[in-house]
Structure formats: C-alpha cells, structure tokens
Amino acid sequence: MNAATAPIRPATEEAIAEAARLLREGRLVAFPTETVYGLGADATSDAAVARLFAAKGRPRFNPLIVHFADAADIAPHGVMDGRARALAEKFWPGPLTLVLARTPGTGISALVSAGLETIAVRVPAHPVARALIAAAGVPLAAPSANRSGDISPTTAAHVARSLDGAPAMILDAGPTPVGIESTVIDLAGPRAALLRPGGLAREAIEAVTGPLAVPADEEKGDGPARAPGRLGRHYAPHLPLRLEVTELRQGEALLAFGPNLPAGAGRAVKVLNLSPTGDVIEAAANLFAMLHALDASGAKAIAAMKVPEAGLGAAINDRLRRAVRPLPDSEPGD
Ligand code: TXA
Ligand code: MG
Numbered sequence: 001m002n003a004a005t006a007p008i009r010p011a012t013e014e015a016i017a018e019a020a021r022l023l024r025e026g027r028l029v030a031f032p033t034e035t036v037y038g039l040g041a042d043a044t045s046d047a048a049v050a051r052l053f054a055a056k057g058r059p060r061f062n063p064l065i066v067h068f069a070d071a072a073d074i075a076p077h078g079v080m081d082g083r084a085r086a087l088a089e090k091f092w093p094g095p096l097t098l099v100l101a102r103t104p105g106t107g108i109s110a111l112v113s114a115g116l117e118t119i120a121v122r123v124p125a126h127p128v129a130r131a132l133i134a135a136a137g138v139p140l141a142a143p144s145a146n147r148s149g150d151i152s153p154t155t156a157a158h159v160a161r162s163l164d165g166a167p168a169m170i171l172d173a174g175p176t177p178v179g180i181e182s183t184v185i186d187l188a189g190p191r192a193a194l195l196r197p198g199g200l201a202r203e204a205i206e207a208v209t210g211p212l213a214v215p216a217d218e219e220k221g222d223g224p225a226r227a228p229g230r231l232g233r234h235y236a237p238h239l240p241l242r243l244e245v246t247e248l249r250q251g252e253a254l255l256a257f258g259p260n261l262p263a264g265a266g267r268a269v270k271v272l273n274l275s276p277t278g279d280v281i282e283a284a285a286n287l288f289a290m291l292h293a294l295d296a297s298g299a300k301a302i303a304a305m306k307v308p309e310a311g312l313g314a315a316i317n318d319r320l321r322r323a324v325r326p327l328p329d330s331e332p333g334d
Contacts, residue, residue: 005164006030008156011128011171019169020135023048027168028055030145030159031132033124035095035178035199036152037159038067038142039167040132046285049111049141053312054281055166058148060318061284063114064141065097065182066121069133077106077139078119084187086208093125095182095199112141114319115235115288118188128173144181145170154179185212235288236323237295237302243320245303253299255290257283257307269299274307274316284312287319 009015011032019029026048029040039055041048043066053061068074071088078100080088087098102108102119113119124130133140144152146162153159156172183198185205193213194202206212239253248254248264254271256262258278265271272290274283294302304320307313 039145040140050285110288251300
C-alpha cells in the first residue's frame with residue numbers, strides 16, 4: 001500500500017475546526033506560524049508527542065517548543081518570572097521562544113521536555129496558528145514541519161515534500177512571513193542565554209534583558225548537531241542505570257520492554273514496562289515518565305532491558321546510554 005499523502009487544505013474556519021478535532025484525537029497536523037510551518041501534536045499526550053518524534057525521524061529526543069494561544073495560558077506549565085513577563089509583554093505574539101522552569105504538576109508530556117525540568121514556550125503571531133491552538137483547547141508541541149536533516153518549511157508544499165503522509169492534514173496559509181525559526185532564550189538559569197538565534201534580533205531582546213550569555217555549544221537548527229546550552233545537561237536518573245540486562249540483581253528496579261522479562265524479574269523492587277507488546281513508539285511515549293518513577297522507587301539501581309534500534313528505538317537507546325554516562329560536554333553553567 002502506498003503511504004497516504006497528507007491533504008493540503010486552505011486554512012478556512014472549517015479546516016481549522018477539523019484540524020483541531022484531529023489534534024484532540026492525538027493525530028499530527030502541520031500548520032503555519034509566522035516563522036516556519038510547524039508539525040503540531042497535543043502537548044499533553046505522551047503518545048501524540050512520540051508520534052511526532054517518529055514522523056520527524058529525529059535520531060534523538062531534542063526537547064520541543066510548546067505553542068500557546070495566549071501568554072496568560074502558560075503559568076500552569078512554566079514559571080514566568082519578571083524577565084519572562086517583560087519579554088512576553090514586548091514580543092508576544094511573535095518569533096520568540098522562552099525556556100522556563102517547568103511548573104511542578106504540569107500536564108505537559110515529559111517527552112516534550114526530553115525529561116528535563118524545563119519547558120520551551122512560545123505564543124506565535126500567525127492568526128491561523130492561534131486559531132488552531134484555541135480550537136484544539138490544548139497547547140501544541142510543534143517542531144518545524146520537516147524531517148530531521150531537511151530544511152525548515154516555509155510553504156505547505158515544502159511540508160508535503162519533506163513529511164509526506166505523516167501529518168493527517170496540512171493547513172495552508174501561503175508562505176510564512178518571517179521564514180526563519182524563533183529566537184530561543186533560556187530563562188531557566190540566573191543569567192538569560194541565547195540558545196538559538198532566530199526571527200527576533202538579539203539586540204531587541206538585550207534591550208530588555210541586558211547582555212545575553214551565549215553558550216559555547218549553541219546549536220543552529222535541529223540537524224544532528226550537538227545540543228544547545230543547558231541541553232548539554234541531559235536528563236539522567238539519580239540512580240545508577242544498567243543497560244541490556246538479562247538478569248536482575250538484588251535491589252534493582254526494572255525498566256522492561258516487550259513481553260519476555262529477564263531472569264529474576266520477580267524480585268525487582270518495581271517493574272515498569274515501556275511497551276509490553278514491544279512497540280517502540282509506545283515505549284518512547286513512556287520513557288521519561290517511567291525513568292522518573294523508577295528513580296523515585298527506592299531501588300538501588302535501575303536495570304533496563306534492551307530496546308531494538310529500529311525507528312524510535314535508536315532515540316530511546318541514545319537517551320538511555322547518555323543516562324549511564326554523562327556527556328563529555330555536559331558542563332554546568334548557562
Ligand atoms: O519558529 C519556531 O521556533 C518553529 C515554529 C514551528 O514554532 N519551531 C521550531 O521547533 O523551530 P524545533 O523543535 O525545530 O526547535 C526547537 C528548539 C531547539 O533548538 C531545541 O533544542 C530548543 O528549541 N529547546 C526546546 N526545548 C528546550 C529546553 N527545554 N531547553 C533548551 N532548549 C530547548
Ligand atoms: Mg527545526
């Protein structure tokens with residue numbers, strides 16, 4: 001069977017309502033923002049966000065930007081301090097993304113933040129984006145609507161070419177006016193830092209924040225580049241982590257995968273299964289929440305079963321390996 005081709009629909013009121021319905025069902029919808037087209041998913045659904053990573057074909061779980069219709073909707077999810085409020089007041093809606101401390105108990109998927117205690121948020125200026133988010137009634141996680149490694153799409157045709165059948169719908173509102181991604185500013189640390197230059201000039205931001213720090217390993221775009229700024233510090237459990245286990249040791253908690261558990265699983269302090277049926281997309285959806293839960297289980301260590309490298313399995317294994325051994329470039333500071 002041929003992969004279905006995503007329907008491109010002019011962004012009428014009816015099409016936006018239909019797209020919002022698809023999003024609430026956990027499907028993916030590509031939509032215009034003022035910067036580039038985004039591939040949107042319900043940010044509160046682990047499963048929808050996992051599908052997003054699968055569609056992007058990203059080799060890693062880079063954290064995603066969560067899009068809101070209104071700055072007032074952000075408070076339950078991210079900590080808006082004085083700096084954030086000043087930037088929001090001046091530049092939102094617009095091509096600015098703020099990385100904030102996650103509000104405890106937020107219903108946003110842990111996978112959106114790649115397990116980190118931060119969340120990237122933005123209020124886009126495009127009327128179609130805002131209407132869609134409002135109609136969906138949930139914030140939307142949305143990376144640029146291209147497969148990893150392709151350039152960012154500024155027309156609906158670019159999206160169709162790069163992602164083919166992945167979105168259930170592509171909302172078309174013509175070329176995006178800004179044409180490059182939003183500027184990403186990290187406000188989770190004491191000093192504001194520029195993580196990604198973009199559609200809003202650094203000087204305009206510095207007029208509000210004062211001089212921005214620029215992390216040495218800043219990332220441009222979302223290719224297979226190194227992680228930007230504080231991303232050097234990936235989420236890792238506090239407990240020691242053992243990979244590809246075939247036999248449980250005393251006092252361990254088990255991160256299982258698939259129907260066949262390893263020897264000694266019965267004596268595990270706690271068992272959580274990423275996907276009892278062996279589905280890597282389901283496993284990705286559960287990964288960070290389960291690591292956090294096992295980390296808090298009172299076990300001596302976490303034992304993780306092998307996950308196959310196919311599809312999202314590669315990104316899962318990448319993240320598990322990083323959780324074992326910190327990256328050489330994981331320096332503190334902002
Ligand atoms: O203009 C844009 O920002 C577009 C449109 C669709 O809104 N979106 C976009 O998303 O470019 P994406 O996923 O391609 O890029 C997100 C950037 C990446 O550089 C990512 O590392 C950074 O934001 N980011 C997201 N969450 C972060 C976090 N918690 N900490 C640090 N960086 C984060
Ligand atoms: Mg991108």
